Amino acid sequence: MNETFHLAGEGSTHRRIIEAALQEFTERGYKGASTRAIAERAGVNEVTLFRHFGSKLDLLRIAVEYEVSQMHVPESLEPYLEMDFRAGFTAFLREFLMQLTCQSDILMLGFAESYSHPQIVYSLRQMFWRIRISLQDFFNEMQKRGRMRKADNHVLSQMVIATLHTTPLIKKHAPSEWADQLTDERLIAALVETIASAYGISNSTP
Amino acid sequence: MNETFHLAGEGSTHRRIIEAALQEFTERGYKGASTRAIAERAGVNEVTLFRHFGSKLDLLRIAVEYEVSQMHVPESLEPYLEMDFRAGFTAFLREFLMQLTCQSDILMLGFAESYSHPQIVYSLRQMFWRIRISLQDFFNEMQKRGRMRKADNHVLSQMVIATLHTTPLIKKHAPSEWADQLTDERLIAALVETIASAYGISNSTP
DNA sequence: GTATAATGCAAGTACATGCTTGCGCATGTG
DNA sequence: CACATGCGCAAGCATGTACTTGCATTATAC
Structure with missing residues (x-):
């Protein structure tokens, strides 16, 4: 259930999670960042995070790719x-x-x-x-x-x-x-x- | 198993744990390093680690102080x-x-x-x-x-x-x-x- | 020899956390 | 209307792990 979320309208949630994840990861490290905290920071429910990214590790991967692509x-x-x-x-x-x-x-x-x-x-x-x-x-x-x-x-x-x-x-x-x-x-x-x-x-x- | 044990009373164990801790901490970060892994790396029982340092956080503190003192x-x-x-x-x-x-x-x-x-x-x-x-x-x-x-x-x-x-x-x-x-x-x-x-x-x- | 201190071992407790399930509520589109 | 999509909510499961306890073992000190 990864790639099915690219509706043009709601990139907002997706992006908000990624940005929250980047902040949490960079502040606390991978292990130190909890999915609960990331979700809260993004202002979404924890379950939404998993529905979008599947796992914490995949979230990290995608977030990093996103950041790299900005360069x-x-x-x-x-x-x-x-x-x-x-x-x-x-x-x-x-x-x-x-x-x-x-x-x-x-x-x-x-x-x-x-x-x-x-x-x-x-x-x-x-x-x-x-x-x-x-x-x-x-x-x-x-x-x-x-x-x-x-x-x-x-x-x-x-x-x-x-x-x-x-x-x-x-x-x-x-x-x-x-x-x-x-x-x-x-x-x-x-x-x-x-x-x-x-x-x-x-x-x-x- | 009789060579390194009675060297200098107890300094040996203490130091081995500190050095193992520094390696684990630097490799995996504080959260990523488990007390079990540190103990294993130091070749001691996990309980010994707690008997020496009380808590994981105190171990970190002491290990860092030790490293700083080396400079x-x-x-x-x-x-x-x-x-x-x-x-x-x-x-x-x-x-x-x-x-x-x-x-x-x-x-x-x-x-x-x-x-x-x-x-x-x-x-x-x-x-x-x-x-x-x-x-x-x-x-x-x-x-x-x-x-x-x-x-x-x-x-x-x-x-x-x-x-x-x-x-x-x-x-x-x-x-x-x-x-x-x-x-x-x-x-x-x-x-x-x-x-x-x-x-x-x-x-x-x- | 005996006491003392340092360690190993087995088992267990408490808690955080990744991840899942099942549900219901909106919204928009055919 | 009917249906799909995205999301929130509550609860729970499974696991890793910090930390504890009680006891047996060894080695050194006296």
């Missing part, structure tokens, strides 16, 4: 490569990588449940991977075009991603006077400044 | 500040920050359980914080001494820590041909290279 990755790097290194990098960060700061919760869940639910992690890994590869490609291309010095692109891209992914988690536990200072723009600025200073080649022709 | 932070930055920027930074990374790569599992647990067990997270946060502040101080001091250009030290230190903390987690999910390339030394090298290139001031007197 978009660059189809072409060309627009960013045509710019100056600083500008291109900044645009790229803003456009794609900042998603990591929004979805850090579910990526976190993926890490936490990696042992118990390897299948779930696979989807999240894909998301993580593709965006990482894009970044690495961006560096590779910039180097080919002479706008960036040679670097350890593998680790470099990981640095950037790790920073964007971890910062929101840290902010949660930080005293608020610190957390408030850590705006997205400041993050981006620092990343761009660091990497551009280290490896950027200014194209101001001498 | 050491720099008392003085002086030795590192006397060196060249690259050398000092490298030494600092090796000496203190690499601990994050070993303890990423439990830090991870802290993030994952942050909602359910805020008291636990507090200990871990302390650990995270103190080492972060040290790094930031290191940057501050290096700048005072004219070996480093001005930078957003707050974000910069966070970048470094995030990278060291996230990389081992990523390695777990990476295809092995990637994971194997990501050695600790390569990580350190890339971090030093990046930050030194960006902000380091070579003291080779012109």
